[in-house]
Amino acid sequence: MIDISINEVKSFDYRLIDEIKNLEKKNLGSEASINQWVIPVIIRYGKLIIAQKISDNKIVGVCELVKNWYDMRAAFIHSLYVDREFRSKGIGKKLISEVINILKKENLESVELTVDPENMTVINLYKGFGFILVSLEKDEYGKAVDRYLMRLKL
Numbered sequence: 001m002i003d004i005s006i007n008e009v010k011s012f013d014y015r016l017i018d019e020i021k022n023l024e025k026k027n028l029g030s031e032a033s034i035n036q037w038v039i040p041v042i043i044r045y046g047k048l049i050i051a052q053k054i055s056d057n058k059i060v061g062v063c064e065l066v067k068n069w070y071d072m073r074a075a076f077i078h079s080l081y082v083d084r085e086f087r088s089k090g091i092g093k094k095l096i097s098e099v100i101n102i103l104k105k106e107n108l109e110s111v112e113l114t115v116d117p118e119n120m121t122v123i124n125l126y127k128g129f130g131f132i133l134v135s136l137e138k139d140e141y142g143k144a145v146d147r148y149l150m151r152l153k154l
């Protein structure tokens with residue numbers, strides 16, 4: 001059992017950006033990951049929430065959020081992942097749960113995300129938190145890269 005704290009990033013230096021950039025590549029691959037040109041934008045204009053090992057502050061989970069320009073009470077989870085070596089230890093659930101709490105405290109009304117329609121484990125994980133399937137978005141992230149849109153009423 002690893003002791004984890006969930007923290008919102010409010011300021012940063014290049015080391016933190018580098019650490020997240022490397023985690024992105026390792027866990028999401030070069031196509032889906034964001035880099036030093038986007039991570040600071042998420043911190044300043046969206047929200048970056050991280051799971052850190054209490055023993056050494058190492059980042060083991062990341063959630064990147066933006067707000068919906070057309071509905072300011074709605075947020076969107078751009079990515080949520082746990083570092084490969086730390087999966088299946090309950091960190092993902094803890095991170096999702098804390099992200100939901102933070103959004104509730106901010107008086108948001110809903111949060112959306114997209115998932116791979118074939119990834120039943122993740123779909124069921126989000127359903128367990130009350131997310132519902134809204135629609136199938138064809139070619140959302142490129143030709144034949146379909147995604148389910150899921151939504152949670154907060």
Ligand SMILES: CC(C)(COP(=O)(O)OP(=O)(O)OC[C@H]1O[C@@H](n2cnc3c(N)ncnc32)[C@H](O)[C@@H]1OP(=O)(O)O)[C@@H](O)C(=O)NCCC(=O)NCCS
Pocket residue numbers: 079080081082083086087088089090091092093094113114115121122125
């Ligand atoms: C999805 C993800 C965040 C879950 O993180 P995690 O820390 O491994 O999750 P947890 O340990 O809290 O487990 C959550 C649930 O996932 C499922 N799960 C976890 N490990 C599993 C495994 N080895 N095999 C099958 N299901 C597993 C279980 O349903 C588990 O719930 P349970 O413990 O109540 O049965 C992580 O797998 C990940 O980063 N995946 C890649 C990125 C991704 O797909 N993100 C989601 C799309 S937005």
